Amino acid sequence: MGKQYNVAVVGATGAVGREMLAVLAERNFPVANLRALASCRSAGESVDFGSKSATVQELTPDSFKGIDIALFSAGAAVSKEFAPLAVKAGTIVVDNSSAFRMDTEVPLIVPEVNPHALKEHKGIIANPNCSTIQMVVVLKPLHDAAGIKRVVVSTYQSVSGTGKEAMDELFEQCKLIVSLQGDRIKPSVYPHQIAFNCLPHID
Ligand SMILES: NC(=O)c1ccc[n+]([C@@H]2O[C@H](COP(=O)([O-])OP(=O)(O)OC[C@H]3O[C@@H](n4cnc5c(N)ncnc54)[C@H](OP(=O)(O)O)[C@@H]3O)[C@@H](O)[C@H]2O)c1
Numbered sequence: 001m002g003k004q005y006n007v008a009v010v011g012a013t014g015a016v017g018r019e020m021l022a023v024l025a026e027r028n029f030p031v032a033n034l035r036a037l038a039s040c041r042s043a044g045e046s047v048d049f050g051s052k053s054a055t056v057q058e059l060t061p062d063s064f065k066g067i068d069i070a071l072f073s074a075g076a077a078v079s080k081e082f083a084p085l086a087v088k089a090g091t092i093v094v095d096n097s098s099a100f101r102m103d104t105e106v107p108l109i110v111p112e113v114n115p116h117a118l119k120e121h122k123g124i125i126a127n128p129n130c131s132t133i134q135m136v137v138v139l140k141p142l143h144d145a146a147g148i149k150r151v152v153v154s155t156y157q158s159v160s161g162t163g164k165e166a167m168d169e170l171f172e173q174c175k176l177i178v179s180l181q182g183d184r185i186k187p188s189v190y191p192h193q194i195a196f197n198c199l200p201h202i203d
Helices: 015-026 076-088 113-122 130-146 164-178
Strands: 005-010 031-038 047-051 052-058 069-072 090-096 125-126
Touching: 005 015, 005 076, 015 047, 031 047, 069 076, 076 113, 076 125, 113 164
Parallel strands: 005 031, 005 069, 031 052, 069 090, 090 125
Antiparallel strands: 047 052
């Protein structure tokens, strides 16, 4: 049997964390032990890990003992606080938040584009925002072939990019609208109604 890894997912109950768990299982990543971490709000809940499930534990400074790889997706503030603690415990952190993207000490990696930069990591590896990842995968071969000087981009971000509360808000608003109760909509995650709408908003 090949090497197996103890893996932690930080933000395991979130929209991204659940997807990370699904992909790890789908790809048969060699996981010896899985630790699903989130806030105290969801400690004790269960999350799917392929055909199995995992019990969510509260993220604490001691969460990384014995963990080889931690995938962080619980927001930049959580990454800034806990990723250095994970590194101290000997864990390699792959951070999906914006916390370290502009940090010159942390390689910003898209595996299809610059895997060689991984060699420089000091425990933390960052990945770009979702629209950037998809775009550079396509731009890389064009850049290699012809050289690209400038890219002008407009992105249309999905509600899922704002997280599970935003998806719930969209679903609830859609239900109200199709049952002709749209006047009862009270936006909370977004400043305006999001159902059947598009909000010009950037960061
Ligand atoms: N790179 C990309 O492509 C990309 C794409 C989308 C999102 N993101 C990033 O991914 C992160 C999560 O996004 P999401 O859409 O999954 O959000 P989400 O659905 O709102 O989930 C947030 C997750 O973080 C956990 N969390 C929040 N505060 C915490 C704390 N203090 N301690 C421990 N866990 C905490 C939540 O746990 P509870 O259930 O306990 O609240 C939940 O598991 C954000 O940083 C976002 O910017 C990156």
